[in-house]
Amino acid sequence: MEDKKNILIFLNSFWNNGKGMSGGDQMLIQIFNRIRNNFNNFYIYTNTDGEKVIKEGNIKDVNFKISNELFDKLNLLINYIFRTFKAFSCLKLKNINIIYSASDFFPDVLPAFLYKTFHKKTKWFQCIFHIYPDWRKRPGNKIRNFIAQYLQKFSFIFTRKADYIININTQVRDYLISSGFDKNKIIINTPGIDYNYFKNLEVKKNENKYDATFLARLNPSKGIFDLIDIWNVVVSDVKNAKLAIIGGGSNEIKNKLKEKIIEKKLENNIDILGFLENNDSFSLIKNSNIFLFPSHEEGFGIAIAEAMACGVPVISWDLSVYDEIFENNIIQIKENNINMFAEDIIKLLKNENEKNNIIIKANNFVKKYDWEKISENHFEILNK
Numbered sequence: 001m002e003d004k005k006n007i008l009i010f011l012n013s014f015w016n017n018g019k020g021m022s023g024g025d026q027m028l029i030q031i032f033n034r035i036r037n038n039f040n041n042f043y044i045y046t047n048t049d050g051e052k053v054i055k056e057g058n059i060k061d062v063n064f065k066i067s068n069e070l071f072d073k074l075n076l077l078i079n080y081i082f083r084t085f086k087a088f089s090c091l092k093l094k095n096i097n098i099i100y101s102a103s104d105f106f107p108d109v110l111p112a113f114l115y116k117t118f119h120k121k122t123k124w125f126q127c128i129f130h131i132y133p134d135w136r137k138r139p140g141n142k143i144r145n146f147i148a149q150y151l152q153k154f155s156f157i158f159t160r161k162a163d164y165i166i167n168i169n170t171q172v173r174d175y176l177i178s179s180g181f182d183k184n185k186i187i188i189n190t191p192g193i194d195y196n197y198f199k200n201l202e203v204k205k206n207e208n209k210y211d212a213t214f215l216a217r218l219n220p221s222k223g224i225f226d227l228i229d230i231w232n233v234v235v236s237d238v239k240n241a242k243l244a245i246i247g248g249g250s251n252e253i254k255n256k257l258k259e260k261i262i263e264k265k266l267e268n269n270i271d272i273l274g275f276l277e278n279n280d281s282f283s284l285i286k287n288s289n290i291f292l293f294p295s296h297e298e299g300f301g302i303a304i305a306e307a308m309a310c311g312v313p314v315i316s317w318d319l320s321v322y323d324e325i326f327e328n329n330i331i332q333i334k335e336n337n338i339n340m341f342a343e344d345i346i347k348l349l350k351n352e353n354e355k356n357n358i359i360i361k362a363n364n365f366v367k368k369y370d371w372e373k374i375s376e377n378h379f380e381i382l383n384k
Contacts, residue, residue: 008045009028010101010102011046011050012067012087013103013105014046014049023129023299024129027192029059030057030194030371030374031378033058034372041063041095042061043063043065043090043096045064045065045087046064046067051066065087067086068086071086077147080105088111088114097123098382099115099123100125102127103129104126104127104129105151105155123163125382126162126164127166130172130297133297138297139296156179164187164384166378169321169324171321173188187381189377189381190369191302193305193306195309198306201279201282204283208244209287210243210287211290211345213246213291213292214244214247215306216247218248218250218257221296221297222247223293223296227243227292228264228266229264231243231342233338234345235266242271243292244270244288246275246281246284247275285307288312289312289349290313290345290349291312295317296335301319304316305366308365311363312359313331313348315330315348317336318335319335326365331344331348
C-alpha cells in the first residue's frame with residue numbers, strides 16, 4: 001500500500017472580518033474534513049480566524065502555522081504583504097509531497113511558488129475559482145476593483161508554474177487557456193453542499209416567515225443594492241411583503257444599505273439581519289417563499305445550491321455560468337432588469353403551484369452536488 005502523503009495548505013488569504021466565509025474557503029473545509037485521514041502530516045498556514053474555522057470544521061490533527069495576529073489589524077493589502085513574507089518560513093518544512101494554494105491571492109500563491117521552486121518534486125495544486133471582471137464595470141469601489149483585478153493578473157504570472165490548476169467551471173478554464181495556461185494542467189471540480197443537513201434541518205419554532213431571503217457577504221458585486229430597488233417594485237404590488245438580508249459586511253456597506261432602505265421607505269419591509277450562524281440562516285431560508293440572488297459575478301453560486309436543497313425556489317440574474325451549473329432549475333432574469341426581476345417574484349408569491357413545481361425539480365437536481373462525491377473527486381485529483 002502506498003504511503004500516505006504529507007500536505008501543506010496555504011489558507012493565507014483567509015479573511016473572516018464581519019463573519020461569513022467565501023465559497024472557496026467553505027469548499028476547502030468541507031472537502032478536507034472528509035479526506036483528512038488519507039494524508040500523513042497535514043499542515044495549514046493561515047491566520048487566527050482561519051485556525052478557528054478549521055477547528056470548528058472538525059478537520060483533525062492539523063499542524064497549524066499561524067500568521068501574527070497583529071497583521072489582521074492593518075490595512076488588508078498591507079496585511080497580505082506581511083502574511084506573504086511570514087509564510088516564507090514554511091520553506092523550512094521537509095518532505096512535503098503536496099502544496100495546495102486555496103486561492104489565487106498572492107499570500108497563497110507566492111509562498112507556494114517559492115516552495116515549488118526549491119522542492120521540484122513537490123506537486124503544487126493551485127485553486128482558481130473566479131476571474132475578476134473589468135474593474136471599470138464591476139460594482140463597488142473602483143480603486144479597490146482595479147487593485148483586485150491587477151493583483152490577480154500578477155498572481156497568474158506565478159500560478160502558471162503550478163502542476164495542476166483546480167477550478168469550478170468551464171468558463172474559468174476557457175479563460176485560463178486563452179490567457180496562456182496549459183490546458184492539460186486544468187481540472188474542474190465543483191463545490192458542493194451537505195444535502196442531508198439541509199434535508200433534515202428543522203425550521204425553528206416561532207421562526208419569522210419572510211416572503212424572500214438573501215444570503216451572501218454584503219458586497220456590491222453580490223447585487224445587494226439591486227435588492228432594494230427590486231423589493232421597492234415588489235412592495236408596490238404586495239404591500240406587506242417582507243425581505244430578509246442575511247450576511248456579514250462592513251459598517252460602511254451596512255449604513256449605505258440602511259440609507260437606501262430609508263430613502264425608499266421600506267423600513268417595514270426589509271430586515272438587515274447581519275451575519276447569522278448556519279442553523280439560523282438556513283432555518284430562515286427554509287421557512288421563506290423565495291430565495292433571491294442578484295449577484296453580478298459568480299464562479300459557482302453555492303448559496304443558490306443551498307437554497308435549492310432547502311426547498312426554496314431561486315431567482316437570479318442570468319449569469320452564463322448558471323446554465324452550466326444549475327441548468328434550467330432556477331429562474332434567471334436578464335441582468336439589471338429590475339422590473340422583470342420583481343415581476344417574477346410577484347408571480348411566484350401569487351402562484352403556489354408554480355412555486356412547488358420549481359421546488360421539487362430543483363431539489364432533486366441539486367443532490368448531484370453532495371459533498372461526499374465532490375470530496376472523492378478531489379482526493380483523486382490530489383493523487384495525480
